[in-house]
Amino acid sequence: MKQREEIISVENLVKKFGRFTANDRLNFSVGKGEIFGFLGANGAVKTTAIKILSGLSKPTSGKAVVAGFDVSRHPDKVKKNIGYMSQRFSLYEDMTVKENFRFYGGIYGMRRKEIRDRTAFFLKNLGMQSFENMLLKKIPLGWKQKLAFSVAILHNPRIVFLDEPTGGVDPITRRQFWELIYETAAQGTTVFVTTHYMDEAEYCERVSIMSEGRIEAIGTPAQLKEKFKVSTMDEVFLKIARYKE
């Protein structure tokens, strides 16, 4: 791995709900501008980890530092520096594209001009200028997904968390979506993405694979494939699951 500035570092992170341990002693770090794939069969476990890293939920024990701030002590500072998009999509259907951008820019404390400029930039980039004054509910799902991603990085966060962002989207749109992710990472924003599509795992620079709340493997897709002596990420995933049984 190239030596990069660490933007997320997690040490012995544990999250318990009663007797159920959702995250068991997680240890990993993510570098600046990296595309990090956070994989695992159980969606809830991944979401729990993302909630902790985005300052929404406090860890039971252990430490997580995101964008230079401890998540349990300064969740507010963490929140200012991250963007977030989930599969359950976060735009308002009864507002226009422009109004959605203006609203999210507003709650992140952006200035009007800045919001206008960034909105224009994103719409142009997506080729969606003509959609500006259209109500969200009239726009097809794939397009909405791309808009949601743009809204998540509107305020120029240092990290963007994507929780299964491509769920329910057709393969072509998924590819376009990944192009957006690459562009964003190239500009220095770290992308932390969960997915259960194994072909998408191949697109990540590094991935971690969770099973039963623990990280079982971590590394570049190539390293993992070599380690488990298989040719696809799908098989890596299967081997880990089988090994656990």
Added chain:
Amino acid sequence: MWPFIKKEFLHIFRDYRSMLILFGMPVVQVLLFGFAITTDINDAKIAILDHSKDPVTRELTQKFLSSGYFILEQNLHSNNQIEDAFRKGEIKEVVVFENRFAEKLKKEGRADMQILLDASEPNTASMLNAYSEGIVNTFGMQQLKAANKIPLSITTESLMLYNPELKSVYMFVPGVITVLLMLVSAMMTSISITREKETGTMEALLVSPLKPLQIILGKVSPYVLLSFINLLVILLLARFVFSMPVQGNYALLLAESVLFIVMSLALGILISTVSKTQQQAMLLSMFALMLPTILLSGFIFPIENMPVILQWLSHLMPSKWFIIIIKNIMLKGVGITYFWKETLIILFLTLFFIGMSVKKFKVRLE
């Protein structure tokens, strides 16, 4: 927070259903309760069966018809026609005078008349009965007086305080204000918060730098304003359509209403923390708030006549206390010294609901 409030208004104005509830309901409800569901009776249709047809029965008939409560629909000629007259359904009362009414009255000092009522509407029937008896009694007294037969005459003079004309609007307006403020504040906020949960936008708001308190304030403040406008609309309607004056202090009335609005909002937030979907929130508001407000608050049915258990339950209804307060201000025109206890109860409930929802909200975040 400003962009938040602006966005909330967009949601409200773009949804024709919420617009309808917000601005259509108050007008429709006040007009409905004021005009349609009135318990006052005017111009009830009656029939008269006069077997005697003498000056006394004619005079008595005249008294009935000039009272304003009755209009003559039909003159009957035989007992067989009575049944028919009622069956047609238009006639509410039949007055029967016996044969040789005046003659008997003069000779024997007594004569019989019969009042037949359609009791398929019990309330109307008993009210008409009371009106009829009143008319006959007054007539009897006058006759006696004219004949100088009673040396002592007692006349009762009733004075209806606070609502001299016994208008039912006076009773309904405070109730309608209560129901509507509760509905708009509690139901609309709980629905709009759960909608954000359902669509997933709540997550996006929670990961934003906005604090939970800001999110909640941003969500509810538009409804404070709208509820307040609603209150003004109802008061204006009451004043200019039903000429119901506000006897007491307007500022006090508005201040107490704002307190009640805030309490209902807190209740709405509490409902939204325990319900997962908009439908759940709506049902909860309907059954937990609306029905008890209408049935148990003394709005329509007097609490004093309820079984003891229900009376106890009614104490738990915030709306009961609020109705007492606004009736006091609007009808009696008294000041806070007469209802500080009720005000304190609402204040306490407000704090209680806010405390509960903050606690629930935090638990949900964990």
